[in-house]
Amino acid sequence: MLTENQTSMDVEEVPCPDAVPHTCHRITERLCSCVIQHLHRQCAKILAGNWSSAENVLIEKLRHCGLSNYLFLGSLKDDVPVVPDEPRRVLLRVYGEVLRSNTDSIVMDAISFALLAEKRIGPGLHGIFRGGRIEEYVQSRPLTSTELPLPSVFTTVARHLARIHSLNMPFCKQPTFIFKMIERHLSQLTGVNSPPRRPTPDLDTASTLAAQAQQDADTADGVDDCLDGWAEVSFTEAQEMTSSLLLVEEFGWIKSQIKRIPENLLPVVFCHNDLQENNLLLLNNPEEDGTYDLLPIDFEYAGYNYRGFDVGNHFNEWCFDYTNPDPPYFFYQYEAYPSEEDQKEFWKAYLRAWKMDRRKSADASNLACGDILSLISSIEDGDEELSANFDRLWLEAWLGSLTSHIVWAAWSLIQTQLSSIRFRFDEYAAARMDAYFRLKSSGLAKFSSLI
Numbered sequence: 001m002l003t004e005n006q007t008s009m010d011v012e013e014v015p016c017p018d019a020v021p022h023t024c025h026r027i028t029e030r031l032c033s034c035v036i037q038h039l040h041r042q043c044a045k046i047l048a049g050n051w052s053s054a055e056n057v058l059i060e061k062l063r064h065c066g067l068s069n070y071l072f073l074g075s076l077k078d079d080v081p082v083v084p085d086e087p088r089r090v091l092l093r094v095y096g097e098v099l100r101s102n103t104d105s106i107v108m109d110a111i112s113f114a115l116l117a118e119k120r121i122g123p124g125l126h127g128i129f130r131g132g133r134i135e136e137y138v139q140s141r142p143l144t145s146t147e148l149p150l151p152s153v154f155t156t157v158a159r160h161l162a163r164i165h166s167l168n169m170p171f172c173k174q175p176t177f178i179f180k181m182i183e184r185h186l187s188q189l190t191g192v193n194s195p196p197r198r199p200t201p202d203l204d205t206a207s208t209l210a211a212q213a214q215q216d217a218d219t220a221d222g223v224d225d226c227l228d229g230w231a232e233v234s235f236t237e238a239q240e241m242t243s244s245l246l247l248v249e250e251f252g253w254i255k256s257q258i259k260r261i262p263e264n265l266l267p268v269v270f271c272h273n274d275l276q277e278n279n280l281l282l283l284n285n286p287e288e289d290g291t292y293d294l295l296p297i298d299f300e301y302a303g304y305n306y307r308g309f310d311v312g313n314h315f316n317e318w319c320f321d322y323t324n325p326d327p328p329y330f331f332y333q334y335e336a337y338p339s340e341e342d343q344k345e346f347w348k349a350y351l352r353a354w355k356m357d358r359r360k361s362a363d364a365s366n367l368a369c370g371d372i373l374s375l376i377s378s379i380e381d382g383d384e385e386l387s388a389n390f391d392r393l394w395l396e397a398w399l400g401s402l403t404s405h406i407v408w409a410a411w412s413l414i415q416t417q418l419s420s421i422r423f424r425f426d427e428y429a430a431a432r433m434d435a436y437f438r439l440k441s442s443g444l445a446k447f448s449s450l451i
Contacts, residue, residue, distance in 0.1 A: 046127030177303035312400025328424030
């Protein structure tokens with residue numbers, strides 16, 4: 001029989017790093033140490049073997065962790081021999097508050113990751129704990145934004161998307177997941193529901209309590225512990241941006257346009273929903289091999305959605321580069337959005353891969369069999385036939401791109417209240433909506449002529 005203490009240890013939650021604003025530097029460091037202590041215990045319980053002793057294990061926070069989660073690298077020390085089936089390195093993913101606050105997202109993410117790992121579409125899964133998971137460490141590097149427009153890259157991405165879209169996953173087959181996420185964020189930003197709040201800091205160690213005391217003392221003495229004069233975005237400011245960026249109005253417009261379009265022109269498939277360069281690992285050296293061997297990762301926003309969203313969202317990512325070391329910590333270039341010629345080449349590779357993938361199920365798409373065969377035939381009959389069918393594919397991606405901008409703009413304004421990741425989410429929301437209005441303006445006449 002388990003004792004009360006054993007039960008508590010088995011279900012303990014790894015603290016959320018978002019609990020402390022990153023401007024509170026001293027407390028942030030102490031909380032990070034507290035998180036690492038918890039991760040040592042999770043490695044001991046889940047990986048066992050040599051991982052059972054903290055003396056054998058090194059855990060370090062990775063500098064580049066994405067915009068939703070915190071990543072840590074766990075390694076057995078060099079002098080510790082590994083036994084068969086025991087990993088020497090693992091990736092430790094700790095969820096940020098934007099995911100922890102949505103139980104449905106965490107459950108879907110855990111199931112998706114496990115199933116995709118079995119299908120060898122994503123990294124392997126070592127184990128799950130409250131607040132995160134332990135993943136296979138993959139020797140690789142993420143793609144760069146400058147590589148996304150390379151034909152050898154974007155045609156490979158197209159083939160990966162076709163494979164993902166062919167999956168039959170055990171989730172609701174209606175395209176509601178992402179739209180509910182937008183509605184939830186907008187209801188908070190407009191005051192319909194309670195505003196987002198940071199989790200309570202886990203100050204369960206003497207060192208963290210000491211850091212809090214030191215922070216209080218510094219504040220009383222007028223010592224500024226903030227970094228680079230960083231100014232937090234107030235909730236009032238986030239609400240004002242929601243209004244000035246017309247998020248509610250434009251989301252309403254998007255939904256009204258979707259209702260006007262016949263269902264067979266907007267196929268619903270299992271989507272990644274966040275396929276940007278940092279979520280595509282490069283496994284080889286393309287200079288030596290002449291090809292790009294890619295592995296999609298980070299399926300935490302995956303779910304059934306309009307196919308055009310996944311494609312359009314990826315097209316949007318050509319315009320953003322997240323490697324800027326200085327505020328706002330991203331680069332934005334609207335002109336990098338793929339040309340119609342590049343979009344055609346993308347769709348050619350996508351449709352060929354769809355045809356070749358025999359694992360797709362009958363419910364993977366709302367496209368009738370005749371429609372998909374017609375599209376595939378068009379790419380085999382030459383560019384003239386493809387051009388005749390391209391407009392419907394363009395419509396999918398254009399509407400998906402617009403929806404994607406709304407999603408990540410609303411998400412970013414929520415992140416201004418929750419995240420401790422060093423990133424100007426407020427400026428990112430503004431850039432997203434700038435791209436939204438420019439794309440809408442450039443394509444509205446063509447869109448109107450097609451429906």
